[in-house]
Amino acid sequence: MLGNFQHSQLRIEVEATAPVIRDSLTKIPQLRQWLAPLPLGEGLPERLIPGVTLHTGVGLATLTQTVDRVGDDHLRLILSGTIDGFHEWYWGDGWVQSRLEGISLLPLNLGQTLSLLKLKQFVTTVKSPVV
Template sequence: MLGNFQHSQLRLEVEAAAPVIRDSLTKIPQLRQWLAPLPLGEGLPERLVPGVTLHTGIGFATLTQTVDRVGDDHLRLILSGAIDGFHEWYWGDGWVQSRLEGISILPLNLGQTVSLLKLRQFVTGIKGQSV
């Protein structure tokens, strides 16, 4: 893999309960909404479970993400393609944290920041609703 080793850890406050954040990160219909316009692939189950593979990206920046672990308060994805590494998510009532490590020519911190902001906007818009 060409590129530089990069790592970043970001944590944001969000106006949402932990179950809303969990469902937004682990249920495919919610993922499709806040990750749009990025595709996720077809034939996916309703919810992420270990072994499920997502295919995202546009053009040369394609990314394969394989679910390694998922729980009530965490998600770990193994990354390959445009990024070789991993992406971990942790959450609780009122906060979400993202840890990303990998080798890539892409600016990982920028993409991670955009993803977190999109997620915060999405969960804030559905707070109080059951997902």
């Protein structure tokens, strides 16, 4: 893989509960909403589980993301293609954290920041699920 090794860890406050954040990061319909217009691929299950593969990107900038781990407060994706590395998400009531490491020609921190801002905007519009 061509590029530079990059790593970034960002944490932001969000006006959302942990279940809302979890569902926004692990349920395919919610992912499609806040990641639009990026495609995720077809034939995906309702929720991310280990082994599921997402295909995103536009033109030559394509990214394959394979779910490595998923839990009530975390998600880990193995990345290949435009980025070779991993992306970890952690969350709780009122916060979300993204950790990204990989080799790429693209500025990973910029994409990571934009993703976090889009997620923040999305989760603030979602109602908390009734438990």
